[in-house]
Amino acid sequence: MNFANNFIIYLLRFIPKWAVKIIANRYIAGTSINHAIKAIKKINSKNQSATLDILGEHTKDIQSSSQITNEYIEILRQIQINKLDCNVSIKPTHIGSDINENTVMNNFKKIQSYAIKTNNFVRLDMESSKITDLTLNIYKELMKINGNSGIVVQAYLYRSENDIESLPNNINIRLCKGIYNEDESIAIKDPDEINKNYIKLLSMIFKKNIYVGIATHDKKLIKNCMELIKNKKISTNKFEFQYLYGVPMNDMIKLFHKNNFKIRVYVPFGLNWYNYSIRRIKENPKIATYIIKNLFK
């Protein structure tokens, strides 16, 4: 990361909450379920699917983890009532992995059980490497009950190749670069090397005939993925492209539609917008320029 980016991250602590809210409005579909449903109806009307995420992580008490679990169940109910093309993405630390393994496992099972009833799907988001093993274990348990769940693999982790190898073939993976600040002993740091590994892992996933969500905004990488798809003659029902709500992707979306590729938007919503926005800016300090532009609109 260069000096300018480090400086922006340093300045973040002085940006008032109202200014961060300007960014939040772009990257977050509101604070309530009703806001999120409205956003998803709009996404669906553009021939794109969605996945909903309630903002938040690292829940520390059982009562709150149950409350968030119930909110996910309510979302699944609303998705069914409103006939939305949408599933849910859940962070293990949000529903209890910091409390203990039993709590997070039971909460996932409750949500999965409701998703089975409503014919829906649950994605386990992948968080930091501290809980990669735990997340994979939960996923393997859920898969024993039903195939209606998916996992995430991070291309920056050296271990990901073995993880894909050890997973069965009839599963659903989201492949992303990885967002957490991991130690160089376990994670690739060079952006070009991460991209090389991304393509290597994607080839492995295709070889295993696993369904994959190709989650990246990196246009060069997307084009390399499309080349691989073309060369290997991968059927369009074996993958989808995924991007985060609010990230400008119009040119790529046109390209996806032209090729008949399925598209899914990751839609975060909820009261915890502040921490999420700060994380987004840290990930991509260029976003901070949006604040300045918006201030003068």
Ligand code: FDA
């Ligand atoms: P890269 O960071 O190279 O960005 C490519 C281009 O896109 C750059 O030009 C950049 O400016 C632009 N860009 C990227 N992010 C932007 C943003 N937020 N706003 C505006 N422009 C942006 N990670 C993880 O560890 N666990 C997970 O479960 C998930 N889940 C997930 C779901 C989906 C649908 C996506 C798209 C991403 C994730 N991620 C994730 C995050 C992922 O690991 C990664 O950190 C980000 O997507 C940024 O990497 P890119 O592949 O987009 O490339």
